[in-house]
Amino acid sequence: MSGTYVGKDWSNIEYLFKIYEVQEPRTMLYIMKLYESTIIEYRAQEADKRQKAEEKRSSSGGEKNFTHNVKG
Secondary structure: OOOOOOHHEEEEEEEEHHOOOOOOOHHHHHHHHHHHHHHHHHHHHHHHHHHHHHHHHHHOOOOOOOOOOOOO
């Protein structure tokens, strides 16, 4: 498992719409998939941010470089 989100299984959605007596199943499915794509995009962006931050930390070797202006 890579931890990557690949989406929901929508195969039972028709059954659930019938149980809950959804009036406009096509519209509801459209909204649900729109929400899913928004969440996927957000999570991908957050994962990229974390990865870049980790790369930045590891590229410095964990050492802190200080520069001081010392006259003397």
